[in-house]
Amino acid sequence: MAEREVDRSISQTVKAQLALRDQILSGALRPGERISELQAVETTGASRTPVRMALVRLEEEGLLEAIPSGGFMVKAFSERDISDSIELRGTLEGLAARFAAERGVSARELEPLKECLAAIDELLGQVPISVDAFSSYVTLNARFHALLTELSRSPPLIRQIDRASALPFASPSGFVMAQSALPEAQQILIIAQEHHRVVIDAIENREGARAEAVMREHARLAVRNLRLALRNRTHLDLLPALALIKTATD
Amino acid sequence: MAEREVDRSISQTVKAQLALRDQILSGALRPGERISELQAVETTGASRTPVRMALVRLEEEGLLEAIPSGGFMVKAFSERDISDSIELRGTLEGLAARFAAERGVSARELEPLKECLAAIDELLGQVPISVDAFSSYVTLNARFHALLTELSRSPPLIRQIDRASALPFASPSGFVMAQSALPEAQQILIIAQEHHRVVIDAIENREGARAEAVMREHARLAVRNLRLALRNRTHLDLLPALALIKTATD
DNA sequence: CAGGTCGCTATTGTATACATAACGTATTCA
DNA sequence: TGAATACGTTATGTATACAATAGCGACCTG
Incomplete structure (x- = not known):
């Protein structure tokens, strides 16, 4: 790993989870919108493994919904x-x-x-x-x-x-x-x-x-x-x- | 991948989750016992990535507890x-x-x-x-x-x-x-x-x-x-x- | 012109290699 | 003899390479 700067103060998984939650709650990601792992990797600075762990946690948290064909989308609420x-x-x-x-x-x-x-x-x-x-x-x-x-x-x-x-x-x-x-x-x-x-x-x-x-x-x-x-x-x-x-x- | 036989009928993550839940509920893993990823990889037949996803899901489900220093243990209930x-x-x-x-x-x-x-x-x-x-x-x-x-x-x-x-x-x-x-x-x-x-x-x-x-x-x-x-x-x-x-x- | 099929591309699922931290053990010094 | 430190081993955290699938578009055919 050469160019990626890693913040070692907290775990990458937690960092990704916080960043993604922020994006969802701030409205940067709209309800119903699919979350691309690759894009999440870019915006959070973590790599795919911790990003995926964060996505699973956010799904369990209720902020995301699993798409049957794969991946996650932002959950929408009535x-x-x-x-x-x-x-x-x-x-x-x-x-x-x-x-x-x-x-x-x-x-x-x-x-x-x-x-x-x-x-x-x-x-x-x-x-x-x-x-x-x-x-x-x-x-x-x-x-x-x-x-x-x-x-x-x-x-x-x-x-x-x-x-x-x-x-x-x-x-x-x-x-x-x-x-x-x-x-x-x-x-x-x-x-x-x-x-x-x-x-x-x-x-x-x-x-x-x-x-x-x-x-x-x-x-x-x-x-x-x-x-x-x-x-x-x-x-x-x-x-x-x-x-x-x-x-x-x- | 050469020797590992992969069951392609269901996702590895789901397979690992089911297998681990079974082990926990059947008592094969005792409450308080630490779950070793490596051991889980052997018993479930999935590789580390899906096993880790399964562990995160089981933690959210309430069957496992994260250990602060890393890893998971089987939760014990009073x-x-x-x-x-x-x-x-x-x-x-x-x-x-x-x-x-x-x-x-x-x-x-x-x-x-x-x-x-x-x-x-x-x-x-x-x-x-x-x-x-x-x-x-x-x-x-x-x-x-x-x-x-x-x-x-x-x-x-x-x-x-x-x-x-x-x-x-x-x-x-x-x-x-x-x-x-x-x-x-x-x-x-x-x-x-x-x-x-x-x-x-x-x-x-x-x-x-x-x-x-x-x-x-x-x-x-x-x-x-x-x-x-x-x-x-x-x-x-x-x-x-x-x-x-x-x-x-x- | 419309519908279907084939193939490509993009994205997710999986596997594994590498880095790092924690724990246990052994050795040494007080 | 006991305690502390250092080193080694083992396990977890992270990154990335590889595989497979689904979605989309273009081309061909009826």
Whole structure:
């Protein structure tokens, strides 16, 4: 190997996977488009073997689809697929919350969740919320959801939730960003924060059913708002991941 | 390539994946054991590239675990992991049943489900159930669950349920076989069949909440019975997939 | 002019060679 | 005698060469 420059800091496979995911989520590769291995080799800088491993992983992740005659294409999602994915994740998170409540959680484990809660409260105190604060919110919200998932102490469940969040629009950050396009955004965030508060309370009091119910309601709210947001598509450039939605004409 | 005989009827990657999965589920590879690529190349007859693709797929499937320093090992599961996986699948199937009920299903779509139901009824009429009949039951039950999942008409959900069933003990066939070790096996199957009947009825009458609740109860019953079955481990050789359970001493 | 077939090209599937990193062992020094 | 280091071996990570197939176009024939 002479001319190819190899970045030895991370594995070629991971590098290729990250690069390709980026291309897909940024919309550089359109839904339905076939991914050429050769082209991927050029754009990622890895050779064919790691590129192929990355393609297999991205297929399992749900971003790509295998073409029967060989190769992969970028998967396209309907609006229904997206709202189902959010509801799916909400259902899984509901189960996680129930497990946490039923199995018991120490005060020490709950600590970081409460810190998240307080930090979000502080952000939401501002009216209207600034762009920077909103970006912090997205991070904190994702952290809250991740911590909550961990509380279930169920590796199989955590794994499934991670999988369900792989699709960007189904991740906490994803749908928060979509909702942000709505005029009622701040009101929505305040309601969501109330849900967060309730689920913590339910877990503390070991009320499994209530913890589960509120997380499912949380997701249903997200689905309703996403639908609204998709109606007024004006601000949707906020969410590049929506490049994955297949257009009606395709 | 001279001495290696290549089976060209199916792709080498698929061949390797099937062969390796077989080795894992049959217990030829013990949980926690490292899988050597070279050894896999010898036992599967494929070369390293397809073997590696198969290993990546099996990792995503949940049967293998990546070792940080490189390579893969057979994943080990605790009893808790297994019961969580069953409950997880039940929750997902509950959501599928609810989607089916809420979105409406035509009589024609329900037809194959009802045929399944009738066929199972016939089998359960025999007391005690014969070994052959039990084997038919396993097949019919798996078919019923698959058809029910399809009724949701939600590709993301169907995909997740398939993933959740990848672990053999979490699949309908898997836990039915585990339950069969119990003395009350036949009684259990009759109750399960009642659940099947109720979920169909609920879907027909578009009662989403009821459809969901019964599927979750269905899974909870399975979890309870699996726990019982694991207590009297006498007949567990019925379920080779339990080879994946990590022993207390490991 | 239209339809079919043959052949070429481009792309994926497979195999293997090479590089590199990790682990185990042996030897040496404190 | 024990511990640490260095070296060798083995396995994985990566690159590329080779094979086969599918898709496309052109040419020929009816």
